[in-house]
Structure formats: structure tokens, C-alpha cells
Amino acid sequence: MSRWKDELERQFSPSQWSPRMSADDVIKSHVTALKEGTERARGLAQTLLNVPYGEGEGEKLDVYVPTTTSLDVPLVIYLHGGYWQFLSKEESGFMAVPLVHKGVVVVAVGYDIAPKGNMDVMVSQVRRSVVSVIQQYSHISGLYLCGHSAGAHLAAMILSTDWSQYSVTPQIKGAFLVSGIYDLLPILSTYVNEPLKMTEEVALRNSPSQLVPQLKLSSSDCDIVVAVAQNDSPEFRKQSEDYYKALESTEGLKVTLEDVPNTDHFNIIEQLVDGDYHLTQLLLKMMGKS
Numbered sequence: 179m180s181r182w183k184d185e186l187e188r189q190f191s192p193s194q195w196s197p198r199m200s201a202d203d204v205i206k207s208h209v210t211a212l213k214e215g216t217e218r219a220r221g222l223a224q225t226l227l228n229v230p231y232g233e234g235e236g237e238k239l240d241v242y243v244p245t246t247t248s249l250d251v252p253l254v255i256y257l258h259g260g261y262w263q264f265l266s267k268e269e270s271g272f273m274a275v276p277l278v279h280k281g282v283v284v285v286a287v288g289y290d291i292a293p294k295g296n297m298d299v300m301v302s303q304v305r306r307s308v309v310s311v312i313q314q315y316s317h318i319s320g321l322y323l324c325g326h327s328a329g330a331h332l333a334a335m336i337l338s339t340d341w342s343q344y345s346v347t348p349q350i351k352g353a354f355l356v357s358g359i360y361d362l363l364p365i366l367s368t369y370v371n372e373p374l375k376m377t378e379e380v381a382l383r384n385s386p387s388q389l390v391p392q393l394k395l396s397s398s399d400c401d402i403v404v405a406v407a408q409n410d411s412p413e414f415r416k417q418s419e420d421y422y423k424a425l426e427s428t429e430g431l432k433v434t435l436e437d438v439p440n441t442d443h444f445n446i447i448e449q450l451v452d453g454d455y456h457l458t459q460l461l462l463k464m465m466g467k468s
């Protein structure tokens with residue numbers, strides 16, 4: 179393998195950039211943290227698990243419901259990460275712990291990761307999950323998205339949807355894009371694409387960086403936070419910076435770049451179990467619940 183390809187693969191291996199632990203350990207600890215947080219959330223909140231949003235076996239979502247008498251109930255849809263090939267909704271309810279406590283509904287969406295699903299399928303699934311959620315929860319005070327890593331990519335694709343082919347047009351008030359990938363071309367030649375098997379055409383039509391004009395048409399009223407970890411790799415940091423710049427130079431969009439100090443690709447999202455964490459506070463503030 180060429181040194182150039184080695185370096186590209188290292189840039190797209192988030193586990194190799196954590197200053198906290200070895201690559202293997204940071205992934206193990208990530209999965210454990212997400213699982214434990216999700217178990218806690220399932221113990222604390224009322225839940226509706228495995229609610230179908232489509233016909234497919236994998237087209238199900240989990241709802242974490244607050245006990246509140248307030249009429250102002252925002253809803254956050256969480257899209258999990260894992261390079262479109264790892265993780266599931268089963269360990270994706272962790273952020274519900276502090277949010278449900280503040281009267282926010284949290285929805286963790288499942289989608290068919292590769293090799294079962296491909297990029298077009300996953301993007302279609304998460305878009306349909308949003309339509310299903312607003313049809314079932316029409317009384318909510320606002321719809322928000324949060325995605326991590328590959329899930330931030332999927333959230334950005336939701337913001338970039340031409341809803342004319344769908345039965346409703348979702349009004350998304352805010353989106354938290356955490357350590358995401360917005361240009362899929364650089365990963366085409368890496369190990370990440372082995373199970374995905376994307377062609378250049380597939381990568382282009384599923385790159386949010388190519389869809390900024392559509393995002394402006396569909397999501398001009400949405401507050402967008404592009405968050406990146408201080409210890410994300412230079413290529414990951416560049417993905418967030420470039421996408422932020424592309425959005426920011428588009429007139430009429432409200433977008434901020436959050437460079438989160440003392441975090442890596444994994445604990446930037448794990449810490450959403452903590453109500454005092456900077457990004458939890460920002461999310462609550464965006465929803466008017468701080």
C-alpha cells in the first residue's frame with residue numbers, strides 16, 4: 179500500500195487520534211459508554227421501543243418520553259454514527275438522560291447499516307423516519323436533529339432534502355452536526371468504503387457539500403451547529419470547517435462552528451449523558467429548555 183493511502187486511512191481512522199487511550203480501547207470504551215447510557219435512559223424514561231417508520235425490518239425507532247405537563251415539548255431525532263457499518267439504535271438512547279429530564283422527547287432512529295443497507299438506502303430511510311415522526315407527533319413545539327460522525331452526515335442529508343416527493347415538508351428548527359463527514363469523495367479509496375461499495379456517482383449525490391443550494395431551499399430557518407472535536411484528525415476537522423464555510427457563505431443560513439476543547443471523536447458525543455456538558459447546554463439552549 180502506498181504511503182499516501184496509509185496516511186489517508188489514518189486520517190479516516192478516528193480511533194487512532196484519541197489522546198485518552200489506544201485505538202482498540204477507545205472503541206471498546208465508546209460502545210460501553212453508549213450502551214450504559216442507553217440502559218440508564220431506558221430505566222429513567224418512559225419508552226416506546228421498535229416503533230416502525232416503514233415496512234423494512236430495520237426501519238424502526240425508539241422514543242424516550244418525558245413526564246411533563248408542559249405544552250412546550252421539543253423533539254430531538256438522534257442519528258447514530260459508526261461509519262454507516264457499526265452501531266444501532268440499541269445503544270443510541272444515551273443522550274435522552276438529561277434531555278428527557280428537561281421535558282424533551284428523544285427519538286433514536288435505526289437504519290440498515292452496510293452491508294445490508296447502502297448509502298442511498300440509509301439516506302432514504304432516515305428521511306422517511308423524519309416524515310413518520312412528524313406525522314405521529316404533530317403536537318410537538320419544535321423538531322431538532324442531532325447526529326454523530328456518519329450520523330451527522332445523515333442529518334445533513336436530511337437538511338438537504340427536496341421534500342416535494344414526500345407527503346409532508348418537515349420544518350426542522352435546529353440541527354447539531356457532531357464530528358461529521360460532509361464530502362464522501364475522500365473515503366472512496368479507503369477501507370471505510372469496503373462494505374459500502376460506493377461509486378463516485380453515489381458518493382457525489384450523497385455528499386452534503388454538493389447539496390448546499392438544496393439545503394438553503396429546504397432548511398433556511400434551521401439553526402445549524404457544526405461541532406468538531408479538538409482531537410479529531412486534521413481531515414475530520416477540515417470536513418467540518420469546509421462544510422461550515424460553505425454554509426456560512428450562503429446567505430440566509432444561521433450556522434455556527436463549535437470547536438469543542440478537550441474532546442476526541444468519541445467523547446465529544448459520549449458526554450451528552452451529562453446535563454452540564456457544553457454541547458448538552460447548547461442543545462437545551464437552542465430548544466429554549468436551559
Ligand SMILES: N[C@@H](CC(=O)c1ccccc1NC=O)C(=O)O
Binds near residue numbers: 191194208
Ligand atoms: N475504524 C474506525 C472505527 C469507527 O469509527 C467506529 C467503530 C465502532 C463504533 C463506532 C465507530 N466510529 C464512530 O462512531 C476507527 O478507526 O475509529
